[in-house]
Amino acid sequence: MSAMIIKEYKELLREKNEIEQRLPSLPEGYISTKTIKGKQYCYLQNRVDGKITSKYLKENEVDTIKEQVERCKKYKSELPKIEIRLKELEQAAKLIDKSIARHLIVLKLSYGMDALSNVQKERSALFANALNAIEGVYASKITQQNIDKWKIGDESFISIFQTTLNMYGFMPEV
Secondary structure, X not given: OHHHHHHHHHHHXXXXXXXXHHHHXXXXXXXXXXXXXXXXXXXXXXXXXXXXXXXXXXXXXXXXXXXXHHHHHHHHHHHHHHHHHXXXXXXXXXXXXXXXXXXXXXXXXXXXXXXXXHHHHHHHHHXXXXXXXXXOOOOOHHHHHHHHHHHOOOOOHHHHHHHHHHHOOOOOOO
């Protein structure tokens, strides 16, 4: 049962993360067609700050933009459903076993870290190193090597996070 919850939770987090990464690059709004002097022209229209904006679409980009607008709408309708299901799984985990609930929290907190760009990963690592230096607690050589692997995409953040927590006895394996 717990393995099923964790598996579904990971899959939902992956879907959510994927949607959140793709959404900003997709156009919002709708395609409108206007006839001017007998010729049809297509526009991407949307509302920005209460005003309708229009962007002329070349004939060869209409189908692509239309598909992107539909994908945007689909993603926006899927996100709330994913959020609801994630919350349901979190509630179920709390009822079944607190260690599963903790595992889900760790997954949720760390899942977006792998989606960061290389520049963002580097900045995150530098920030963590700066905080550690202030506290006088430095990452072990193994942890630092794992972080370096994460920065180039050879290691997932969750695996480093779990390994480090396990190393200090904060989180049992699930």
